[in-house]
Amino acid sequence: MELTFPVIDFSKLNGEERAAAMEMIKDACENWGFFELVNHGISHELMETVERLTKEHYRKCMEQRFKEMVASKGLEAVQSEINDMDWESTFFLRHLPESNMSEIPDLEEDYRKVMKEFAVELEKLAEQLLDLLCENLGLEPGYLKKVFYGSKGPTFGTKVSNYPPCPKPDLIKGLRAHTDAGGIILLFQDDKVSGLQLLKDGQWIDVPPMKHSIVINLGDQLEVITNGKYKSVMHRVIAQTDGTRMSIASFYNPGSDAVIYPAPALLEKEADKSQVYPKFVFEDYMKLYAGLKFQAKEPRFEAMKTVESAVNLGPIATV
Template sequence: MEKFPLINLENVNGEERNAILEKINDACENWGFFELVNHGIPLELLDTVESLTKEHHRACMEQRFKEEIRMKGLEGVQDEVKDMDWESTFFMRHLPESNISQIPDLTEEYRKVMKEFAQKLEKLAEKLLELLCEILGLEKGYLKKAFYGSRGPTFGTKVANYPPCPKPELVKGLRAHTDAGGIILLLQDDKVSGLQLLKDGQWVDVPPLRNSIVVNLGDQLEVITNGRYKSVEHRVIAQTDGTRMSIASFYNPGSDAVIYPAPALLEREEEDKSKVYPKFVFEDYMRLYAGLKFQAKEPRFEAMKAVNSY
């Protein structure tokens, strides 16, 4: 198996720009995932986010998770569990407006740090979208505009912890799926692994690397690029030792944004209408995705074609 794509952004504005863009393009075309170092987010901030997230999990989430598992009768589970995930999570929304101040159990320090972290991630997501525009030959700002809708993009963070699991062969930390949205930025545990992606029919580990940001592409970028870049199935394997931390931030289109293949990309391709992805309103796609998240994505695209929601 080729090496997982690791991309150093340090000299992206210097003479290495073309080589870096080539690496990003290759990762997007062949993996749907890559890992960034020297991404511009201060490492002290990442360390603080990690330590406060782990502290919050121990103080507020750990016991609750154990009680939920007990209530669901999973402690002595004998057969494979196919309808749940071995994870403890909460969500925070940043855009179009933040709800961090309303989430219970967060310390003021944690709220403040997560707000700062979200602002830095938002800038990084937009920088990556700009680089993708340049790589794809789209006009400057095209992808940000495509995501905009009437109120700007939606942007939120799923904070997850994957506690030790006594029978990891019977339950997944998180079942296999593709992400519905745009571009996803992940700060993951550098000691406890578990994230895997499907490549060429094989599950490949996403290497835990301290202070890196893992990037993956969602279904909407597959549609906009008309399949040149594809969202990739991934999952989290439950582990018997250690709790894995995962902070995934989703930079997605606004709910009323209309998503469709970029005309400039279609012009360059052979005209084959059957291979053109559908046009739809993002919230219509999300409504469909909610019930079909853990199933193949292709029928979702077909369903949007049939509905022709826009």
């Protein structure tokens, strides 16, 4: 059976087809962990400017450095599979709780400005999506945003990646398989060069490149909060032999001191009331994840159960 990757027309949420669109989102969250949004309300012109400036920035500031790194490690000539690195050139932007945009070297003023503008739009879209998930899950409006809030609001940042042409894509992954640690991820990906794949029912399936779309995927925290109703899904990037793939992934995550645990309202609905997933402080999960990113997520959840007893649900003392 040919599986069709879920593509959702976001504009339909405002009309008589709303129920069908909500059903598609629900199905995608429960069975895919991924979906692609079209007509999401972010202007095409803004997206095109972001893409143009990102590609220019890569060519001007990063391409040469990447080539030098490849040469210094002798990567063109590798004969066996490389498991400890990724064929990607990246930098990170932090937007919330406070921006680090001004500290990133080499960013030209117009690029900084457009990335700020893009981040504002993505943040709005992320919050809209969290509310739609609440509605589908039967949680009170705003529940997910509140859980993510912690004491200083959510953490929101962007990983800007370029995947240059790779001579040995069978031996070096663009990005090794992993699940995302955080909340909800919004990806603006190249519409010409493919490479992103997700694991579904034991098969790797391509996430189709589409012009002006935003790909959404769910991170580990939403799996915990929904007590496994929604799953974070393994995904990877296959490097290509020709063409550089652009990927701009924005992560809308809980605040560092947010306490994450299965939503009581969902546990009440389950016949078996026992909580499957742990309760923990988001920052503690991130410390654990840093060393285990490219491994299965289940042992991470198990490890968090052992620290669970130390977390109480009162107000969290912030240092």
